[in-house]
Amino acid sequence: MTARRLLFLPVVAFLALFYGYPLCAIFVHSLLPEGWWDPTIIARLFTSPVYARLLWFTTWQALLSTALTLLVALPGAYVFSRYRFFAKGLWQALLTVPFVLPTVVAAASFSALLGAGGPLNTLLMAWFGPDSPPLAGQGLAVLLLAHVFYNYSLVLRLVGGYWSGLDPRIREAAATLGASPWQIFLRITLPLLLPAIAAAALLVFVFCFTSFGIVLILGGPGYATLEVEIYRQAIHLFNLPMAAALSLLQLTINFLLMWLQARLGAGKQLAFFTDTARDGDVPATSWRAKAAIAATLLFVTALLVAPLAALLGASLLGDGGLTLAYYRGLFSGGGDALFFVAPGAAIANSLGFALGTTVLAVLLGLAAARHLAATDGTGSAWWDALLMLPLATSAVSLGFGYIIALNRPPLDLRDSLAMVVIAHSLIAFPFVVRCILPALRRIPSSLGEAAAMLGASPAKVFLEIELPLIRRAILVGAIFAFAISMGEFGASSFVTRPHTATIPVAIYRYLSLPGEMNYGQAMAMSSLLLLFTCAVLLVLARAAGSGGETRR
């Protein structure tokens, strides 16, 4: 018990130093830019129409994205929760891809699909004969589409999982009481689903509101969310006080949204990688059901498969047809890499950071989860909420906080490789806690007590009983941490230096450079990251799927 408390102290220290401190720095920079109280910059946020428009755009694009996502995903949730069909498991696996797909890769995929030289424009030009590409690779429509791409499967999993978890006997009971199918849906199913739908909608809204990589790459010059503006002010204009003020605004809104989420109990619906679907589904018999399934699968193909296929295609197609030139370019040491890291080095950087993040996040997550599992009641709920805060914090604000807080003594980490690892760990560790905590809580306290009665010291109890029982959960958490680090872009865009750029940062830079070779290399790197993501998902499915022995 005391050892647990002792091990929790580093977690608290880590959070205070690398979460609390940078956030405080943002606070200070925005309200006391010159060292004394000066609210003029914050006031500018509310007086200048520029920022009002920024906030308004951020809000309505998130609202619109949420509405669109719900519109297309709810019918999908119905089909997936209700019917059994061919290769359903495979489709479900495919739907998990966006969960771990780095935003930069998603953005690159849509750019590949809808860009000037992309397959859609090529087809349209060939068939209908306009001289210029009719579709734009950037802009509002693309941005919204990418948001739907990202959140479709989230809604499908959250609502669909909840839907298939509803006891079918409730519907049957209503039917025996004389309710028609439509009445059953309206009076029984919908009211029961509403909490799940609300929770999913709020989550989607939060994701779209804090969307960074997608908007930065696909929005084009005309569109900026708060996150993108923070980045622009800090990196391009070097207006740190303004960036800090925007960050403060972003953080405040984030916390409000998170508070709202907690009030709605949305966190409880949020199981990251647990099997929510039961075996309550039935084979489709009517032609309408079959048509619904076909339509859903067609939509999933168009939404999910097309962009990813376009990305792979773009990475392999050059002027003269199929080519591996872009891939070869990645590892040939890059001649024009004067200003930034060569692709091969970025891959090495990413792998190194991801390994470091995995170790750090798992250690922190394990210590935190053990503390949470051992305490109960309000204290536990309080800590639980506190540990989850980094999840709700915008990665961009966090990264920005790092460069203004950790750049001077006593904590000067500017040139330290640790900065990236620390930032990634902070983002990844709440996920690790979420993986490990349920497994720990599933262990009955009597197991540890039984071991103690047989002479096992607390350390032995941990090694002999707890650790073997949560091994899989730790593995899943570790894989998550690794994947999160590999794909992280928001914070990385601040905390990486030119020579320590990670794959997503490098992809972004190559995408914003002119030239076919640069574009092709961005596609190649994105493809590698996509393949890596798929591999991670395969491993995850195995690790989580065969976890039967821990579930007792």
Place this chain on the structure above:
Amino acid sequence: MTSAILTVDKLHKSYQGKPLLQDIGFTLGEGEILCLLGPSGSGKTTLLRLLAGLERPDSGTIRFAGRDLAETPPHRRNFGMMFQEYALFPHKDVWENVAFGLRMQRLPAARTAGRVEEMLHLVGLEGFDHRRVDELSGGERQRVALARSLAPRPPLLLLDEPLGSLDRLLRDRLTGEIRLILKSLGVTAVFVTHDQGEAYSIADRIAILQESRLQQLAAPEELYLRPANRLVASFLGLTNLVSCRLGQDGLLHSPFGCLPTNLAGVEPSAAGTLLLPPEGARLAGEIEALQPGLVIVGLVASRVFQGATYRVVVDSCGHRLAFNLPLTPCPPEAGLAMTLFVDGDSLLLLP
């Protein structure tokens, strides 16, 4: 009973201001089996966990073999414990479960293997070594748990409702088996249960815990024949309790008549409760008037055939009393009047 090996003195424990245990004190002799019997929430499991060291008392002492255990953590007490749902380690097979305590003692491998084999033989699970524990039936799990807790030769074995999750039949069989095994090894044991039958057939002595206090500590027969107070009596199912008082005439006055105070077990006092044992009544004939006793005239509320006896509930003088009556002469059926005679010798006056 040999000399006391476990001494519990003035034990108090409360949780969030609510007392769980108050002023608990008793001693236990070596090789003795003590049952902690009481309704749920009476604090019996808490007492067991205090003995195990899994919880700390607010005050009071627990001494084992002359040593105060206050500062000894559970893993250094060397006690064995059997948990309610057995708490078998799901990631270890039967052999590894039983060997766990021996490994913690760093016993050489050969001796560990020997002892595990011996234990599995003792509980009748030879050949189960490498079975997964989730493949075992309830009864088999219970045996593995017993073998696991006995393997390190604990000087004191604590059992927390070890039969609670088994069905009636299996439970009855294992109850007898557990006593045989414990007695053959001469283990000192504390056994928690809420089931009287289980307590009667396992214990040398029974401690009744109720309302967080130790109400009575006695051998099973003694307990049933002489419950210390109303609380114990009603818990044991002795519910025919009527209040009485000592009159000026030196007689004990009850709603069902007067009794001389020199009857067995009756100590004169101003007022008390009279316990009418369910087996103490019979249908009244003519001769009864000559013997001291109580005559109960009332209406039969119900008559239920129970095999060897009838369970007859009778309403009389505002009391509802239940008796087990022999099959012959056949008692009247529900709704009819009945006169019962309760022998004065079977009555017990409770404080």
